[in-house]
Amino acid sequence: MAGVDIRAEGLSKRYRLGHARRHDSLKELLGETLRGRGAFLRSAPGEGELWALRDASFEIRVGEIVGIVGGNGAGKSTLLKILSRVTYPTRGMVDLYGRVSSLLEVGTGFHPELTGRENIFLNSAILGMRLAETRRKFDEIVEFSGVEMFLDTPVKHYSSGMYVRLAFAVAAHLDPEILLVDEVLAVGDAEFQRRCLAKIGEVARGGRTVLIVSHNLSTVQSLCPRVIFLRAGRIEYDGEASSAVHAYLRSIEESSALDISERADRLGMGWTRIADLSVSAAGGAALATGAPACFRFRSEKALPHLSCRFTIYDRVGQAVVTFDSSVRSPADVDEPSLGNELVCELDELPLRPGRYHLDASLYTGPELQDHLEGAAFFEVEPGRMRGRPETAGDDNGSVCVPHRWRQSGRAATWT
């Protein structure tokens, strides 16, 4: 049996509240800016303390790829920060038996005044690589990062995307024995994310140990045979990926039963928040495939440039479709009487029968004001899409698209 790479025992981390939140790393500051995390969630009101992580114990064996999932504020980043020694546990201990390379403090080892080229060497040295080894990997790193053109530019002039790409390239190419990745991948474009995921898979197949924090449940399930689900700082489930994801989705569903205004697991600036939302069919009927459906969001305040974006997920957490009111169509209607309500209407609900949930966000311009995971759960009953009966999702996928067949006519006798 393979040896142990990481052993954590009773890891706990306490933060003091009521003080300005300190950013432990540049990535944290960068990440929060990029993801629009505002002060409202992060600086919890009042004095006191918060246990971001409570009594977490686990072992990770050499060569395992382990996903870490959990809602906002569940303690995922705190756990990775402790493992990478960016921060220390209040209680408990962790043993690491390999060279760690982490992508949570992207560019922590980067010096802003130094060029990309210089930073590759600096970071490699920090990670314990020999000069000759770095030289050997240099071209590969540069090629992967896609920042060749800016290699001799100080990284302080890099966009956040370039920064992250170079940091990922360095971390992933330095043959870390343990690679820790914290959602950083969300920053790059789709093509870069695909390459990162492929690289992570390659690192893992090479017998390395990988820990990935992600909100993307399909990515986690496709990459990680084992998943740890954290809830309010505790390990709620540690085991096979789909069971962990189910446990996580169940917990989101429990939260969604709360009154929306009582939910604290939200992100964003908080100048306004989602006060209420409903998913309904026409005339009080049940939601059904191919039938009209209406998604209604009420914001606490009607701020200028308010927009709403929501993504519907199927029962295994796979994103199915996203709607975004800031992307305009000539079919949109401006209706001042709606006040602080945003309504998304569908003439034909393109979802196969099954259970779904949605994550919803409010923006003012580009600024994220509020984000709720599992803001609503709903059931879609069997129905017809343009007269054609649609069967439940499962292996057939979750969406159905209006379409027609052209054929000789003989097949029609089957129905």
Ligand SMILES: Nc1ncnc2c1ncn2[C@@H]1O[C@H](COP(=O)(O)OP(=O)(O)OP(=O)(O)O)[C@@H](O)[C@H]1O
């Ligand atoms: N430096 C800090 N000072 C005070 N509180 C903090 C600090 N860092 C984290 N917290 C709090 O600890 C809790 C866990 O935070 P953490 O970032 O680990 O959660 P997470 O699961 O990674 O969340 P997310 O998915 O939103 O990134 C949260 O309530 C957070 O507000």
